[in-house]
Amino acid sequence: MASAHASLLLVMASAVAALSRPGESGVNFRPPSVPLIVQDPFVSIWSPATNLTDAWPQHWVGAVEGMSGMVLIGKNCYRWMGPASIPSCPKAMQQLGPAIVMATTTVYQFEAEGMVLTARFQTPALLDHLDLLSLPVSFLDLEVESTGAEAKDVKVYFDVTGQAAVSSEAENVAWNQYTVPSGDQDSDLLALRIGSEAQEFNSAGGSDQINWGYFYAVAEKEDADKTVQMNATVNSNVLCRTAFAQGQDLPEFDTTGPRPCNDSTPVLAFEFDMGSINPADTRKARMALGYDLVVGMQYFGEQLSPLFRKGDVNGGSSSSLMISIMADALKNDTIPSLCNEFDAKFYNTLKAKAGEKYALLGSLAYRQVTGAMTVVWNDKLQTHWMFMKEISSDGDVSTVDVIYPASPFLMWLSPETLRKLMMPLMVYANNETDAYGAPIYYNLPWAPHHLGHWPICDLAPEQQEQMPVEETGNMFVMLAYVAKAQQDVAYLSPYWAVMDTWGDFLVQSLPDPGNQLCTDDFEGPSPHNVNLAAKGIVGMAAYAQLLEMNGTDVAKEKAKYYRETAKNYSEIWMERADAGDHYKLQYDLNSTTFSLKYNLIWDQILGLDVYPDDVFVKEAKYYQSKMNTYGVPLDTRAEFTKTDWEMWVAVMGSEEQFQRITDAVFKFADETPTRIPFSDWYQTDTSEAVNDKDGFRARPVIGGIFAKMLTE
Template sequence: MIGKLFLIFSVILTIILVLTSQFTLATTKKGFFRPPAVPLVTFDPYLSVWSEGTYLANHATVHWTGTNQDLVSLIRIDGKTYRLMGDQPKDLPALKQTNVEVFPLESIYYFEGDGISVKMSFLSPRLPSDLETFSLPISYITWNVHSIDDHAHKVQIYYSTSSQLAVNTFDEKVNWKTDRIDNLIIFETGASTQDVLGLAGDRVRINWGYIYTVASSNQATGTINENDYCQESFIRKGILPSESIDQPKAVDDGEPVEAIVLNLGEVKSEPISRYVMVGLNERYVVNYFGTYLRPYWMHWYSNTDNLFMNAFNKYNKIYNESVNFDQKVMSDCKAIGGLKYAQICSLAYRQALAGIGMAEDSNGQPLLFTKENTSNGDISTVDVIYPTSPIFLLFNPDLLKGMLVPILDYSESPLWNNEFAPHDLGTYPNALGHFKKLGDIGEQMPVEETGNMLIMMDAIAQAEGNADFALKYWPLLTKWANYLLQNGFDPGNQLCTDDFAGPMPHNANLSIKSIEAIGAYAQMCQMIGEQKDAQKYLKTAKDWAKDWATKDISSDDSHYLLGFESSENTWSQKYNLAWDKILNLNLFPTNVINTETNYYLTKLQKFGLPLDSRQLYTKTDWTIWTASLKPQTPYFHILIDLVYKFLDETPNRVPMADFYWTQSGYQAGMFARPVGGAAFITMLTDKEMWNQWVKDAQKINGNWASLPKSYFLLEPLE
């Protein structure tokens, strides 16, 4: 009894202290939300450029791997030049930055100085209601300039895209060319040696395909020349050099850049707008079981000329639709979780999508492939797709199907002869599976990945109101459900998704996943009319949930343990419980969530809730899921505010880390990963809102092609 009273007192005190500290932070902190890194030009793991500083002009822009990929912008006001983006030339002053805002599709910087105001935005139009636009491998960079001192000012803007974006290492040589198509000027740069899909691994950059900078020939002049030479010419004269340079040329030999000058003329109080497009043509996205797949944008466009002409002509339409999308996402996120939750989701949206490649199969259907950034570079890792899935379940379930089809087809093929779901399909960009000539089947998490697949398949069914997609793979799903019946309740010494902690037997949170997955399978049975099986599996899931609550509880009934045979002082975030309410499974006794969430409030650190009792590190994605066990409550806001505080104050300036130390705010390893999509799970707790977003999504016919016949050339695993 004393233990319970102490726990209640601790919880109340924690709520008071945390809410008080958050109120003080919100009302006294000056400035704006400071993301650890701001997305600039993003599309997939190869086109992913970020600013890792508070001020856009104080640091070089970088690829998510941290390697410089210079995007530079200068502004000339009445003959005096300032930096807007990038830290070069270092002796040039920066125009004063007054704010930065990050929305799901757009990052906006604001500047003032010498009588003018500049709004500079970076828009990646990943609209889930328009898959043609969603597939565009481009970002728009827009400058809006107007006078703020009642005087006219002569303004010119300089912009350049470095050839660094076209290579993995700077000693590689590049070639380039310039084209003029109608009213567009198109610059193209690519590695001289085009080893398509030849470079696989984690922290690598593309060295095949071509990087583009595109602008209106009526509003811009441009050239491809050495970086310093272009900048010096603009600073001195407001023009670009007219001379050409010889090619090919190594990137570290003068750094060729695609340079543009935009002449705005006399700028008065009426804003003047100019924009350029930065894009990537990968040529091929993945090696899919021996067949190279083209980018999905080629479903609509036969070449880059048509792509850029369409994207240029539709700029106003795309921009307005993107702004409307951002406003609706922000409004709904605020309604569900408050402003800080909305800002976390805004930062997560483009990061999640920038960790995923998008290809077209032989039937013209989209296939999506996650890359396991900053962990090992695996492609289509199931326990990466699982935390990523809420962003697609909310905005377009068909795209989640496009992520799962490669896993499902591989699992049904002779290449995979196991009773459980696979961990991954290989190393990005090679989706070849695991077979004898590779030596083994790689890292596996049998209960983890099998549970993940069943839960995601049911979540799709619940989003769409039918189990048609699941029915296509019914024998496989049944096999997986039966594997969990044999192995799921009390898992053996297996890895779970938190594999950095090592394998562990009797994992209580992994057991929850199995229980939820069996319940999910029962729901799908019911949806396809298999009532007898639905009753059988549902009864098992409910019985297991009841047994779990008895088996895992601590002796003083204050919390649930890390594992069934763990010591009394152990505990863990039971984030897999989130699906119990979202999928309307309602398997676990009502007191389980209350007991756990109350206990979590006694374990908070300065920057968040540790993942479990073993270490003080945590996962951003799982903390948001754990918060979502009780949405729209003080408990939820306490956990979300601590995630926000981490992002706002961490000293590690990298794209959102999902693995960090709660006592210090330092990253513990992984960042820039698609698992940022996990943030949107709270939106799924409002069924009406979820249904509306699914209704707005563009649907596809779902006639995915089978595995390429080239897979027969691969030697199956025995």
Template sequence: MPDTPFLGDPVLGRRDLFRFGGAAGLTVAASSLLTPDASAEVATATSPSAAHPVRPPATPLAVRSPYLSTWLAGDYLAGEWAGFWTGRTTAMTGLARIDGVSYVFMGQPGLPDGGVELRGMIQTDVTVTPTKSRFTLHAGGIELAVTFLSPIEPGDLRRQSAPLSYVSAQVRSLDGAAHKVSLYLEISAEWAHGDSNTLVGWNSASTLGVRTLSVSPTNPGVLAENGDMASWGTVAWSTPERAGLTWQIGQDTVVRQAAAGNGALSGASDSAQPRRISDRWPVFGLNLDLGSVRGPSEPFVVSVGHIRTPAVSYLGTPLSPLWTSYWPSSQQMIADFHTDFPAATQRSDRLDDRVTGDARRAGGDKYAALCALALRQAYAGTELVVRDGKPWAFLKEISSDGNVSTIDVLYPAMPVFAYLDPQYLRLLLEPVLDYAETGGWPKAFAEHDLGSSYPNASGHNDGNEEDMPVEESANALIMAAASGVTGHYAILKQWADYLVDNALDPGYQNQTDDFTGFIAHSSNLALKGIVAIGAMSKLATAAGNSADAARYLAVARDYIAQWQTKATDTTGQLKLAYDRPGTWSLKYNGFADALLGLNLVPAAVTAEEGAWYLAHRNQFGVPLDPRHSYTKADWVLWTAAWQHDHPQVRDALIEGVYNFVTTSASRVPFTDWYDTISARQAGFQARPVVGGIFSLLALPGKH
């Protein structure tokens, strides 16, 4: 491992669907995403109907990696347990003791019979920005602000590699009087494993000025999952040492009773370990006595992390997380993470302002609200590792198939990385390209994924996988061109030549929307392949191969003319498939043509398609095609970006997804697959494909 940081660029049946059960509603005011005039309105009204609020189906709390992904799928921070994206409880508790009276501000904790009475704080506002979820609560004459910050660090691999997230709490007096306040924050051992019968052990340590309470499975299953949670690794719950800080590890009701009744903890760790997670529910409590508070207090900052070594395996070789190249130990990483909190907050504020401002200019307030909800989820589907002294990134196909670095999941997520950090997209592509070049992939077209079950990129050297020949080859070429990939010319050319032979009229093939089934002569799939041939012309130009560049561009232009003829119905409408007159579909693959500036699709065709979408939309958007009433949020936003020169169409497409997000009764982390009539989840949740929401921002010069 190098001692110094890296420099320079370095059919429905197969998709397992997960749902939260019995989740309640969630209200979010999101005043930070409104225009200045609308913000003034929200200052006096927190109703979801005020201006353009976003009410996420689930609000991101600690959302940083495939295994650090905790959400609130309810109306209020108090009264609901937080949960992993699958819906498994990953409990977080917050108590505030104000002038001797104890209040709940997070979770739904119980106390022993005869224990201290707990009252609930009154939640007055929630604001969701691209990197933060901020809750405001009142009780006992004070205001409490609780902020969950999961940093996004474009261009900074060192900071982005830290598998940590912040929770901060700050209080101030509302009535001008001084109030004696203590705050208690806690997580449960449920964070450590997907099975509550699992034995866990714990520890408390003070290192480098930081108190860390940690919990791990006693018999870890390295590089294995249980219920999509990691079966190995350590959950770390940390805060800087300071006056008034106490801690305790033990049975949930015992530790909470101490905080609620005494405003302080014992500094003791329960010796009855290891034990099952469900055996007296061990929790990890941190309590800070703030003393007498009038003005804003210094924030009580706690970090939560899921720390695993190794992180993934590639073709049988375990790979360490990238953070190990920058820090000698996890304790040093955690200490630096806390030291960095003020600067991290400022960077996150600037990124929030940038994303929100760009999004408003590109698509309005409702579009900005969608981008705010999508950013953390998109990045949290990925993680950074080190291989042969170089950084790589892997992506998990969350909630659908669990594959490693699925190309047709990375592809819809692409816009967020193309917009914020093309280097990161290149790192995500490196394993995909390496495996095809040297890993034993036996076929002429691109692989579908790097392994059937994350985190093991075991490959498919026998060729037995879910082939999507045109789909994946085209996806890889378009992403390579969009991110500025250098090298890998031979394999990219191989895939381009496959498309020259097969893309104009694809045979009976699977494609990314595999829940709709195989299809032959697909107009949209053909469009993708043709655009990818054009993308190869850009890659050839960058490689200095002008002859190849001219040839591929000429083929793409010839094919698009033929495509228009084959795909156009006698009515002038583009069909779902060449041999299906009277049909239509969302031609979201036109976005890549606009992204790369190829201008292959005639402007008149784009305009006519847009008019068709306006005439066929439902309450919550435009279906993928007439076979079903469901749609995909990522593809709708890709289509909106393709229609960027037609604001009425663009805005209608955005509004359909926004209306779904803010009204759906399916309370799950942002699902990309939903019904446009009922606004109910059709499947999938928490997937990184919501990076496709950033399609408008990825277009050159459109923000």
């Protein structure tokens, strides 16, 4: 059925004329894990298998968040999602190739008995459409096409368990159903909802899985042509699945709850009766799947609502707002059109820049980055804020050295989103948290590491994981890029004093940062770290650039001082770190040591001119000599690497050198046996992710692969 897979690509490509799609040039790609419903750090469901029927969908943390899909062709049942869970439906449809993963969309295609089923998962996380970026809704489109010679009756089934709404399956869940009158010629909608009975904000005690708020599923009772009829219920997974597989009506709505999630596991179950499908005919159904977090973030005492709940007088207690938003989104044909057009343009832009493998990696990375952020409404400032979770490593809120590696993605696509991510950190560092009810006095002379443990911002300065030069350099680089992109520093007017403190700290701490932690803290201490010193030096020059944009005479004098100091320090750096054909890991180690000097790239991207070109040429050439099968090791101490950092150093070299590293990273993602969301920490000799159970998965730092898009 390879021809059917090819026909899918042609159909998809027709949405945007003259634009190619993943796989059209013959490069096959098997993602390590496939994004299905990826909205934010709590709502993040992936398939850890090549075939959608080989494993249950999982939260990024690895816990099952079950979804089941079946199709009834005549009287024969086949699965299209999830392993066999009932005796009545043991067979799986044939999956026609790996999933096609685009920026906002994942597409699977299956075949059985001359019927081709296409399942499309789409999350409209478009950075230039704030209303869609903050929309807590994903879509599932189901399309059945007859490629056989005779008409057949077809029904399609989908369910999702309450596992999506609890952090422990022992927790009680409660559920509801709602009918939404259309009020026009369209069909009425049916909405199902499930959530924990307790509904205690952050009652999970820092768990990565949410146990407050509600998961919703919404669909029309019949399509516009009245050829597809929908029925839905909430009941036991076994009862619902068995009834469908045996051609019976779905069981009645279960009124016996609440009960534990793992007690006769309740599911939100939907059946779409497609009727008799003639040869060459197609039938379609569309669902909206959403999660109402109710509370988006707690910022130093104040609960900030998700942006879509801006101005909600009910404070999240009512389901009406969420259902209304989902109903409107379900009927809005503009949303899938925008997503399809964006997916194609995004893919083709990456492909034109650096080839198809790069475009495939970038498409896989997109929702991993957007799905690590949440958008909230700050009622005091009458604006929206962004927060990013340090997924899987610490669970921290807006870790600066996580935003930093992710930043190329945002710099390229939406500098304003990056600015909105940095503002809660600037408010904290500038001691403006007293306005939020639980003030913390920040008294450190360097930039903060993070704000708290997701989703609570409450961190005292002495509780920080102190990375003084690391975070200060990071903030200056990101602030400088946004300022250049927007040609505006007016919003920084309250923060010049605190930034002066940071700048002075860098001057005093460099050119040798001593024994400080850097972002690669999993390797332990690295005193006299050459790459960390480069970050501080480049950060100092970036601050000079900010001061020049300030424009006052005093600021210009300061800018001159910081620029000259950075230049002087870079000369000391080159002398002390020189190892002949490369630069050392630490000032005090011998010439056989090396490390990826990924922080240097900002000298080129920001046009700082602190380091001469031969520094980049020498380092880039040396990295090629250290290449393993799956990439370049991070440094001398181990064979593992960081995906983000090696893609940063790749842009320091020639196009040929860039392509060699990109090919190696693609080979890792395509072949790794560790089936977790795109890891940024893996072994370059074996392709295995480091510590697959406790290692780095689904982290937004994978946005670092977009550094290439910032170069000319």
